[in-house]
Amino acid sequence: MHDRLLDAASEVFAEEGFRGATTRKIAARANVNEVTLFRHFASKEELLAAAIDRQVEASIAMLARTPLPAEPHDVSAELGRFLAATLFGFAASHRAVRTSLGEWGHHPALDERLTGTSRYVSDRVERYLVAAQDRGLIRGDIDPVVAAQALIATIFAHGMLHQMMPERFPLDPEESVAMYLKIMLEGLRPLHAGGSA
């Protein structure tokens, strides 16, 4: 019951946002009486906070199954796998991601939770790129933090825009990541190694 309410709350929140996720809708989706909802959670806000926590933990656990190695070897392959998994996750929950962006800033108690997955991803990519730069696998004259930003921002935005404007962002996750990496890794390649891929 507890879990069913959390799942229902996540779904309705993703679809309708905080204001739209009424306690009646959540209870109905969980096949539970609205009163029962308030017997499990003191308030709507508390319920949604718990529901978002659950979702973030689940998505991070999912991403943790395709980790970035601590010591980079094949940057293209390793980043490709990780970013494809990330994009896959974003695309699967694009509605929740977009809602979170819209909702961010309105409910301070929820803000930090809402950015949890993004922080996890950017953290890993940053660390990986720093390590890759230490090993001379990518060029040394750019800030790895900025490079991580560019990569994540691209993946991130593509995951949403692909759903919103499919005629303009038509590629599926694997193709997209391959193409983006084709561009970006060429741009990140050590400068002394000239020429093509």
Added chain:
Amino acid sequence: MHDRLLDAASEVFAEEGFRGATTRKIAARANVNEVTLFRHFASKEELLAAAIDRQVEASIAMLARTPLPAEPHDVSAELGRFLAATLFGFAASHRAVRTSLGEWGHHPALDERLTGTSRYVSDRVERYLVAAQDRGLIRGDIDPVVAAQALIATIFAHGMLHQMMPERFPLDPEESVAMYLKIMLEGLRPLHAGGSA
């Protein structure tokens, strides 16, 4: 009065979304009686549609003051100027952009309007990159549509994430665009021209 209501509606909608933008709040922000609002617009939905139209037209007019040339010459400088202007616009209205993303899909009458600026930008960049590819200014083995996606997605996401996680996305518009272009243009450079910048 009409215009004051439209401005107020844009502001409140950007801050609070469709549900949060109550007619009372909009009227109060415009220093107008709520009844007057309904004498100018038949419904809340009609008001917000008109308000969003206005905002989109204004932002496109702003972007049109820094156009991309029909015939590319200096890709880095020309794209840099255009994307900096785009990022500046996104950053200035980041709250509206995020709200639009969250709201998108809920009100079919608003959806097309909400993506107006994005469509304009991706349209221009796509055409520019196609022209640049025709002239051999960027490599020929990548889809210019995909390259445009990567550029816009990066600008787009940075404009939002810079506000939400300033400690992770700290650079201001000019710096950001310069860094992103440094990476991406290196990746887009014609393959026969090896070496560094």
Added chain:
DNA sequence: GCGCATTGCAAGCAAGCACTTGCGTTCGCT
């Protein structure tokens, strides 16, 4: 079989919502 915890159900509450009605006031125009 008894007690206790968990749920459902019907009803309701105060507040907020979009939107309406009626009436009086203030204008600029002729």
Added chain:
DNA sequence: AGCGAACGCAAGTGCTTGCTTGCAATGCGC
């Protein structure tokens, strides 16, 4: 001066919201 358009104000309608109350039904352990 007279007229009509545009506005403010007070009040109210019917609906939805988060949340509560009271009571009856179900189930599980002892």
